[in-house]
Amino acid sequence: MTLAGKQQEREAKLPQQRWQIASPKVEQVGHVAQCTGLFPLLAQVLVNQGIVTSEMAQAYLEPESLSLPDPVEEFPDLTMSLELLEDAIATQKEIIICGDYDADGMTSTALLLRALGALGGQVNYAIPSRMSEGYGINERIVDDCAADGVKLILTVDNGIAAPKPVAKARELGIDVIITDHHELPPELPPANAILNPKLIRMDSPYQGLAGVGVAYILAVSLAKKMEKSQALIAPLLELFTLGTIADLAPLVGVNRRWLQRGLKLLPHSKLAGVQALIQVAGCNDPSQQKTLKPEAIGFRLGPRINAVGRIADPQTVIELLTTDDRATALDRAMQCEQANRERQRLCTEIEQSAIELVEGLQSGDRPQQQRVLVLVEPSWHHGVIGIVASRLVERYGVPVFLGTYEDEARTHIRGSARGIPEFDVFAALQYCEDLLGRFGGHRAAGGFSMQVDQLEFLRSRLSQFAHEELQPHHLKPLVQIDAQANFSQINWDLFYQIDRLHPCGIGNREPVFWTPQVRVLEQRQVGADKTHLKLTLAQVEASNPEERVIKQVMAWRWGEYYPLPDWIDVAYRLRENNWRGEQTLELELLGARVSRVPPPERCEEPEALLSRPAEAQAVEDADKEAEEDCPQPLQEPTLICAEPSKPLPLPSWDSLETLESLQVEGNLLVYGDQRPYISRQQIKGGIEYDRPTQPCQTLLLWTLPPSVVHLKWLLALGRPQRVYIHGKLPRETEVTALRSHLKYELIKSMGNRVNLLELGQKWWVSPSVLVAIMRELGYTCPSFPKTGDLEQELKQLEQWYRSSARQVAQQI
Incomplete structure (x- = not known):
C-alpha cells in the first residue's frame, strides 16, 4: 500500500463526530474580558453560556455575592x-x-x-x-x-x-x-x-x-x-x-x-x-x-x-x-x-460484548438506521449496564437502551437507558408506558423493567419515537466547542484562570477548545490493553512558520483509532498531569477530524523541536517504501555538528530541587524534555521556551540537552548569567524506533547534508549515538571522531543526563 493509501485508511478510522463550534462574538467577548480580567478565550466561554453583562459575570464568578431566598x-x-x-x-x-x-x-x-x-x-x-x-x-x-x-x-x-x-x-x-x-x-x-x-x-x-x-x-x-x-x-x-x-x-x-x-x-x-x-x-x-x-x-x-x-x-x-x-x-x-476494580472489569467485558452484537447486526438493524440501539443479554450485570450504555452513546451517537434478565426463568427484563442531547429518555419511556412495568428517570438517563415478550414491541416503539425526534445529522457523537485557540495560547496562565470558572460539570461545562492543522509528530498506544493514545502534536506559528508549538496530548479510549492521520484538527480541554511530584500541562483529546485546509508546504516533515521519535512501526513502514523508491547505493552524507564560534558566557551553575526554589532575575528561558510551563506570577521578566530569541538572564534546564554541543548553542544564543539544572531524566530511548527514524532520514538525504544537532534535538540523543548507528549501518562518517558501539554511546548519554551542575560546568 502506498503512503497516500495508508493516509486514507487512517482518515477512515477516525470517529465520525459532529462538531458544534460556538460562533465568535467579538464585541460581547471584549466587554466580558474587560470587566472580569479573563483572557478572551475564557470570556468567550462565558458569552457562550449567555453571560454577557458585568452583573451576570459577577454573579457567575462570585456566587457568594448573591443573596439566596429562604x-x-x-x-x-x-x-x-x-x-x-x-x-x-x-x-x-x-x-x-x-x-x-x-x-x-x-x-x-x-x-x-x-x-x-x-x-x-x-x-x-x-x-x-x-x-x-x-x-x-x-x-x-x-x-x-x-x-x-x-x-x-x-x-x-x-x-x-x-x-x-x-x-x-x-x-x-x-x-x-x-x-x-x-x-x-x-x-x-x-x-x-x-x-x-x-x-x-x-x-x-x-x-x-x-x-x-x-x-x-x-x-x-x-x-x-x-x-x-x-x-x-x-x-x-x-x-x-x-x-x-x-x-x-x-x-x-x-x-x-x-x-x-x-x-x-x-x-x-x-x-x-x-x-x-x-x-x-x-x-x-x-x-x-x-x-x-x-x-x-x-x-x-x-x-x-x-x-x-x-x-x-x-x-x-x-x-x-x-x-x-x-x-x-x-x-x-x-x-x-x-468493588470498583470489579466494576471496571465487568464494564470492559460487557462493552466488548455489546460492540460484537452491534457489529453482527444486519444493515437495516444497525443503530444509524434504527436511530436507537436496544440490546438485551442474559449474562450482563444489571448494576453496570448504565455505564456501558453511556460508552455506547459516545461510540455510536444514538440513544442506547441496554437490558438483562432479572430472574432465572428469563421472563422479566430490567434495563438502563442513556440519551443524546436531542433525545428525551424519560419522554421515550413514557411513549412506551403500556409496554413497561416500571420506569423512571429524566431527560438524559432512565431505568425500566418489562416482560420479555414485550421486547420486540419496545424496540419497534423506541425506533418510531426516535425517528420522530431525531434527524440523521443528530446521529453522530457530539463535541461541543467553545472557541478556537492556538497552541501558543495554551499555557499555565490560561489553566489557572480556568479555576475561576470552577466547579465545572453538567450545566457548566469545562472549556473546550479546538486547533486546526496540527501535525501528529508522535503517537503510541498505552495502557494494559493499548486502550488509550499518547500523542505529541505540533502547530505552526502563523507569525513565524519556522517555529512550532508542541503539546503533549492524552486520548482516553482512543486506542482503536490508532494510527491517526498525519494532519488533523483537534478538540480538547486542559488537564494538569501530576506524575511523581512533577506537574505538567497536557491536553485531553475529545475530538479529531481530518484537516480541511492543506498543511503548509514548508512544514511537511517534523522538525527539531520534537523530543521523542514518532511511533516505530509507522516509521518502519515508511522506511520500506522509501527503500523501494530509492534502491540505489547510498552515498556518505555531509554531517553537520558545528560548535558556536563566538565566546561563551561564564554563568553561575546551580542545582534546582523544586520550582519553588527557583530565583529568576530578568528574562527566563525554560528548556528540557517534558519541561513545565512557569506561571508568570513567579517571575518579573519575560519567559521563553526551548529556543532563545533574545538574551536571557536565567536558564532553567529541566533536563540537560542531548549533548555538550547542544548546551553550548543554548549558552551562545541565550547568554544567561545563571543556569539551573533540575536533573530530570528524559524519556528512555527506544532503540528500534531510533534506528528506523535515522535510516529513513538518511534515505531521504540521498547523500546530502544530515544535521546531527537537529536530529539529536528531535529524538533527544547525542550526535555520537546517531553516528554509532550510522556506522552500524555501514557508513564510515570520516569527518566525525571515533565512537564506541551503540550500547556504549547510550551508556555515556545516560551518564551525561545524570551529571551534576558542577560536572556540567567543567565540560563547558
Missing part, C-alpha cells in the same frame, strides 16, 4: 416536613430513611443519618436490593416498617414515582416525606410532604438540586430551626459535594455556590470515611491540598462509591460515610476500591 419560601412542603421531623425527634418516634443504591442515594442517606442522629432522632435506614427489587421504596419496605412500629418514612433520591408503596404506608398509619429530584409522574404519590425541585418555580436557584441537595436543604433547615447547626453544616456540606458531583447534577445555582465551599473542605475533611476514600483513591496529593476539583470526585471518588451500589452491598458506603472510627473507615474504603 428555602421555606421556595419549597411549599418544607414547613410540613420540618414539623413532622421535629415532632418525631421530640417524641422519639423511629424514623426510617429509605435510600437508593447509587452515589446520590447513598450520600443522601448518610447525610440524613448523620444530621438526624446529631439532632437527637431515633433513625435507621433501608435500601432496596438492586438485583431482586430494583429502584426506590417498595411495599416490602413499607411492610417491614409497619411491623417494626415505624411512624415516619423519609425517602431520599426516590419516591416520586412510587404511588402504591406510599399509599400503603399512609393506610398503615405511617407518615411519609418524599425528597426526590426525578421527573414528576402524571399523578403525585399521597405523601404528607414532597420536596422536589421539579415542583418549584423554574427560575429558582434551587432548581438543579440532586437528591443529596434536597436532603441537605432539609437537614440544614431542621438544624437551624432547632438552633443546632453550628457544628453540623461542614460535614453535611462535604457529603452534599460528593453526591452532587457523582450524580452529574447541573453545577449551576446553589449547586455552584455550595460546591465551591465543599471542594475546599474535602482535602481537610474531619469525616473519617472521606479521609479514607481520598487516601485509597490517590487524591491526597500535596498539590491538591488547597481544594479538590470536580474531576477528582467525578473520576476518582464517585466511581468507588457508585461501584458498591452497583455490584456490592450499599451498607458498605453508608458505614463508610457515617463512621467516626478510622480503622472501620479504611476497611470500608478498601472494600469500595475492590
Whole structure:
C-alpha cells in the first residue's frame, strides 16, 4: 500500500463526530474580558453560556455575592416536613430513611443519618436490593416498617414515582416525606410532604438540586430551626459535594455556590470515611491540598462509591460515610476500591460484548438506521449496564437502551437507558408506558423493567419515537466547542484562570477548545490493553512558520483509532498531569477530524523541536517504501555538528530541587524534555521556551540537552548569567524506533547534508549515538571522531543526563 493509501485508511478510522463550534462574538467577548480580567478565550466561554453583562459575570464568578431566598419560601412542603421531623425527634418516634443504591442515594442517606442522629432522632435506614427489587421504596419496605412500629418514612433520591408503596404506608398509619429530584409522574404519590425541585418555580436557584441537595436543604433547615447547626453544616456540606458531583447534577445555582465551599473542605475533611476514600483513591496529593476539583470526585471518588451500589452491598458506603472510627473507615474504603476494580472489569467485558452484537447486526438493524440501539443479554450485570450504555452513546451517537434478565426463568427484563442531547429518555419511556412495568428517570438517563415478550414491541416503539425526534445529522457523537485557540495560547496562565470558572460539570461545562492543522509528530498506544493514545502534536506559528508549538496530548479510549492521520484538527480541554511530584500541562483529546485546509508546504516533515521519535512501526513502514523508491547505493552524507564560534558566557551553575526554589532575575528561558510551563506570577521578566530569541538572564534546564554541543548553542544564543539544572531524566530511548527514524532520514538525504544537532534535538540523543548507528549501518562518517558501539554511546548519554551542575560546568 502506498503512503497516500495508508493516509486514507487512517482518515477512515477516525470517529465520525459532529462538531458544534460556538460562533465568535467579538464585541460581547471584549466587554466580558474587560470587566472580569479573563483572557478572551475564557470570556468567550462565558458569552457562550449567555453571560454577557458585568452583573451576570459577577454573579457567575462570585456566587457568594448573591443573596439566596429562604428555602421555606421556595419549597411549599418544607414547613410540613420540618414539623413532622421535629415532632418525631421530640417524641422519639423511629424514623426510617429509605435510600437508593447509587452515589446520590447513598450520600443522601448518610447525610440524613448523620444530621438526624446529631439532632437527637431515633433513625435507621433501608435500601432496596438492586438485583431482586430494583429502584426506590417498595411495599416490602413499607411492610417491614409497619411491623417494626415505624411512624415516619423519609425517602431520599426516590419516591416520586412510587404511588402504591406510599399509599400503603399512609393506610398503615405511617407518615411519609418524599425528597426526590426525578421527573414528576402524571399523578403525585399521597405523601404528607414532597420536596422536589421539579415542583418549584423554574427560575429558582434551587432548581438543579440532586437528591443529596434536597436532603441537605432539609437537614440544614431542621438544624437551624432547632438552633443546632453550628457544628453540623461542614460535614453535611462535604457529603452534599460528593453526591452532587457523582450524580452529574447541573453545577449551576446553589449547586455552584455550595460546591465551591465543599471542594475546599474535602482535602481537610474531619469525616473519617472521606479521609479514607481520598487516601485509597490517590487524591491526597500535596498539590491538591488547597481544594479538590470536580474531576477528582467525578473520576476518582464517585466511581468507588457508585461501584458498591452497583455490584456490592450499599451498607458498605453508608458505614463508610457515617463512621467516626478510622480503622472501620479504611476497611470500608478498601472494600469500595475492590468493588470498583470489579466494576471496571465487568464494564470492559460487557462493552466488548455489546460492540460484537452491534457489529453482527444486519444493515437495516444497525443503530444509524434504527436511530436507537436496544440490546438485551442474559449474562450482563444489571448494576453496570448504565455505564456501558453511556460508552455506547459516545461510540455510536444514538440513544442506547441496554437490558438483562432479572430472574432465572428469563421472563422479566430490567434495563438502563442513556440519551443524546436531542433525545428525551424519560419522554421515550413514557411513549412506551403500556409496554413497561416500571420506569423512571429524566431527560438524559432512565431505568425500566418489562416482560420479555414485550421486547420486540419496545424496540419497534423506541425506533418510531426516535425517528420522530431525531434527524440523521443528530446521529453522530457530539463535541461541543467553545472557541478556537492556538497552541501558543495554551499555557499555565490560561489553566489557572480556568479555576475561576470552577466547579465545572453538567450545566457548566469545562472549556473546550479546538486547533486546526496540527501535525501528529508522535503517537503510541498505552495502557494494559493499548486502550488509550499518547500523542505529541505540533502547530505552526502563523507569525513565524519556522517555529512550532508542541503539546503533549492524552486520548482516553482512543486506542482503536490508532494510527491517526498525519494532519488533523483537534478538540480538547486542559488537564494538569501530576506524575511523581512533577506537574505538567497536557491536553485531553475529545475530538479529531481530518484537516480541511492543506498543511503548509514548508512544514511537511517534523522538525527539531520534537523530543521523542514518532511511533516505530509507522516509521518502519515508511522506511520500506522509501527503500523501494530509492534502491540505489547510498552515498556518505555531509554531517553537520558545528560548535558556536563566538565566546561563551561564564554563568553561575546551580542545582534546582523544586520550582519553588527557583530565583529568576530578568528574562527566563525554560528548556528540557517534558519541561513545565512557569506561571508568570513567579517571575518579573519575560519567559521563553526551548529556543532563545533574545538574551536571557536565567536558564532553567529541566533536563540537560542531548549533548555538550547542544548546551553550548543554548549558552551562545541565550547568554544567561545563571543556569539551573533540575536533573530530570528524559524519556528512555527506544532503540528500534531510533534506528528506523535515522535510516529513513538518511534515505531521504540521498547523500546530502544530515544535521546531527537537529536530529539529536528531535529524538533527544547525542550526535555520537546517531553516528554509532550510522556506522552500524555501514557508513564510515570520516569527518566525525571515533565512537564506541551503540550500547556504549547510550551508556555515556545516560551518564551525561545524570551529571551534576558542577560536572556540567567543567565540560563547558
